[in-house]
Amino acid sequence: MCLAIPGKIVAIEYAEDPVFSKARVSFDGIMREISIAAVPSAQVGQYVLVHVGMAISIIDEEEALITLGYFKRLNK
Amino acid sequence: MKHLEEYRNADIAARYLDDIHKVVTRPWSIMEICGGQTHSLVRNGIIELLPQSINMVHGPGCPVCVTPVAIIDKAIHLSRMSRVVLCSFGDMLRVPGTRESLLSAKAAGADVRLVYSPLDVVQLAKKSPGSKFVFLAAGFETTAPANALALIQAEKLGLDNFYVLSAQVLVPPAMELLLSDADTQVDGFLAAGHVCAITGYMAYLPLARQHQVPIVITGFEVLDLLLGILHCVRQLEHGEAEVANQYARVVKPNGNSQAREWMARVFEVSDREWRGIGTIPQSGLEPSIKYRRFDANFAFAMANVPAETSHSCIAGQILKGMKKPGDCASFRKECTPLHPLGAPMVSSEGACAAYFNYAKISS
Ligand code: SF4
Numbered sequence: 315m316c317l318a319i320p321g322k323i324v325a326i327e328y329a330e331d332p333v334f335s336k337a338r339v340s341f342d343g344i345m346r347e348i349s350i351a352a353v354p355s356a357q358v359g360q361y362v363l364v365h366v367g368m369a370i371s372i373i374d375e376e377e378a379l380i381t382l383g384y385f386k387r388l389n390k
Numbered sequence: 391m392k393h394l395e396e397y398r399n400a401d402i403a404a405r406y407l408d409d410i411h412k413v414v415t416r417p418w419s420i421m422e423i424c425g426g427q428t429h430s431l432v433r434n435g436i437i438e439l440l441p442q443s444i445n446m447v448h449g450p451g452c453p454v455c456v457t458p459v460a461i462i463d464k465a466i467h468l469s470r471m472s473r474v475v476l477c478s479f480g481d482m483l484r485v486p487g488t489r490e491s492l493l494s495a496k497a498a499g500a501d502v503r504l505v506y507s508p509l510d511v512v513q514l515a516k517k518s519p520g521s522k523f524v525f526l527a528a529g530f531e532t533t534a535p536a537n538a539l540a541l542i543q544a545e546k547l548g549l550d551n552f553y554v555l556s557a558q559v560l561v562p563p564a565m566e567l568l569l570s571d572a573d574t575q576v577d578g579f580l581a582a583g584h585v586c587a588i589t590g591y592m593a594y595l596p597l598a599r600q601h602q603v604p605i606v607i608t609g610f611e612v613l614d615l616l617l618g619i620l621h622c623v624r625q626l627e628h629g630e631a632e633v634a635n636q637y638a639r640v641v642k643p644n645g646n647s648q649a650r651e652w653m654a655r656v657f658e659v660s661d662r663e664w665r666g667i668g669t670i671p672q673s674g675l676e677p678s679i680k681y682r683r684f685d686a687n688f689a690f691a692m693a694n695v696p697a698e699t700s701h702s703c704i705a706g707q708i709l710k711g712m713k714k715p716g717d718c719a720s721f722r723k724e725c726t727p728l729h730p731l732g733a734p735m736v737s738s739e740g741a742c743a744a745y746f747n748y749a750k751i752s753s
Contacts, residue, residue: 317426317739318532318584333542349509352535352649363587363640366479366529367507368536370646371587377639 318365320373323358326350339364397611406616407439410623417443418626419575420619421568421711422608423561424582425452425739430610432744444623447575447711448744450564451582453528454481454737455709456664457557459697462487465526465555468690469500475514477505478526481737482557486730488698492526508540508554515544515552524686528557532584534675535649538656541677541684555686556676559662561585562593563673569601574710578622580608580615583637588653590645594633602631609637656681665733666706703732708741715745722746 321339329335337350339362349368350356362369396402422428428448431437437446450456462485469476469492476492483492483504496502501521505511508525515523527537537554544552561582568574581594586607594605604625608618618636625632635641653675662674677685702720707713715721715734725731727743734740738747 318587331546333539333546349536349539351539352646352652354648363584365532365584366536367509368539370532370535370584370649371640371642374639 318363318370320361321346321348321364322361323350323356326356326358337362337369339369397609397613399613403612403616406613406620410444410616410620411441413620413623413627414441414443415627417445418577418623419445419447419711420578420580420622421447421449421576422580422615423449423451423565424580424585424610425449425455425737425741425744426584426610427451427580427582427608427615428741429739429744430612431615433748434612434615435748436612436615437749440619444619448708448714448741449568449579449711450664450667450709451530451561452709452734452737452739452741453530453533453557453559454479454485455705455733455740456559456667457482457485457528457733458663458665459487460663461526461555461557462492463489463697464686464692465524466490466492466495466500467692468524468555468686469495469502471522471690473520474522474524474690475501475503475518476524476526477503477511477514479506479528480504481739482526482528484730484736485733486700486736508537509543512540512543512547512549512552515549516547519551522551522553524553524555524690526557527554530559530561530582530585531588531653532582534558534653534657535588535646538649538652541656541681542652544684545681550683553684553686553689554677556657556674558657558675559664560659560673560675561589562597563670564664564667565594565597567667567670567673568710569597569603571710573712576603576711578604578626579606580618580622581605581633583607583609583614583641586635586637586641586645588645588649590643591633591635591641592643598631598633604631605633607633607635607637607641609640664709666703666709668706700731705732705734705742708734715742718742 361373657675734742
């Protein structure tokens with residue numbers, strides 16, 4: 315139920331009232347319109363984690379790489 | 391996501407497993423709270439690859455599974471009213487109520503619709519002012535912000551035909567209950583990554599300290615889970631009890647403050663019954679007084695039907711990690727995903743369904 319999937323922001327449509335701001339997000343090429351009201355600083359090109367039609371977190375690329383680098387370092 | 395494949399890399403997973411095998415010297419019970427993680431652990435066969443001395447205990451982290459029969463019965467009652475459209479997520483429609491599920495009510499003519507997002511229900515309500523739309527809102531802290539946003543949008547749009555029937559629950563009170571329950575033997579926790587994306591993890595610091603358990607915030611991919619287990623076992627072996635964040639690419643220490651602000655604005659914390667477990671104090675969310683006109687419990691006359699759960703279902707013990715699905719006499723017999731007796735067999739994140747679909751050895 316807490317399933318959330320990462321997608322890439324392709325375009326943002328800012329609304330006058332930010333609770334209605336939306337983005338077009340690509341999930342491996344499949345486009346969906348989702349709310350970005352909870353991640354107001356999100357930018358085109360960033361990856362966001364989307365749950366029930368709303369982005370809940372901007373994915374930190376650097377952290378994603380650090381975690382993977384850490385795997386490799388640990389296991390050398 | 392660019393790096394998603396790497397989080398499923400079999401070579402790295404094998405090395406990780408090796409690390410876990412090297413670190414473990416004693417038996418440990420580790421509970422993953424989140425049903426999504428249970429599903430991933432079972433589907434990817436991780437449980438069978440772990441050292442035998444690590445017992446993965448499956449927690450209550452499936453909001454669909456813990457939704458009480460009484461709320462399903464209420465939703466069915468509402469769905470039969472004229473001009474009412476009852477909307478919810480797919481899994482919720484299949485949860486057995488006392489006599490039937492929302493899906494069977496739909497087959498019998500009730501207007502029940504499956505939706506992907508509560509925000510879609512707001513749009514439906516806007517387009518059809520002649521109908522009343524009730525959203526059966528299940529979910530943990532991960533989902534509550536979207537439910538809150540739907541109410542805020544409905545208010546701003548001036549809708550008077552959008553309502554919420556809340557089945558929302560909070561994770562930390564359930565963890566507290568499990569930790570205080572003498573029947574539940576859990577040495578360490580994997581905390582639910584997407585719940586923490588909203589809440590952050592400061593709330594877990596006192597839990598870890600007070601109960602002396604390590605709590606590792608973990609993601610859902612194979613490597614996330616293995617790394618979470620490794621961090622947890624390392625702490626256990628060293629006698630540590632810290633909160634660690636394995637899922638830093640998604641979870642910030644303070645979570646998502648905008649989302650929490652909406653939750654605080656729209657909902658208030660209440661006592662809540664968890665199916666199979668009982669009432670957990672201060673573990674639910676209901677619309678606050680200011681948003682009460684959107685609360686289906688107040689907007690509609692509700693018949694008080696006494697609710698009943700199947701007697702043979704041991705969902706409560708499964709949800710508390712005391713039993714595994716294979717321990718239930720009905721598992722794979724009278725109870726299957728097509729004919730579920732209890733909610734853990736309905737939701738794909740319920741432990742019973744996960745074992746039914748994927749596990750080879752569990753029965
Ligand atoms: S197998 Fe079915 S009856 Fe048994 S505990 Fe799971 S849901 Fe309940």
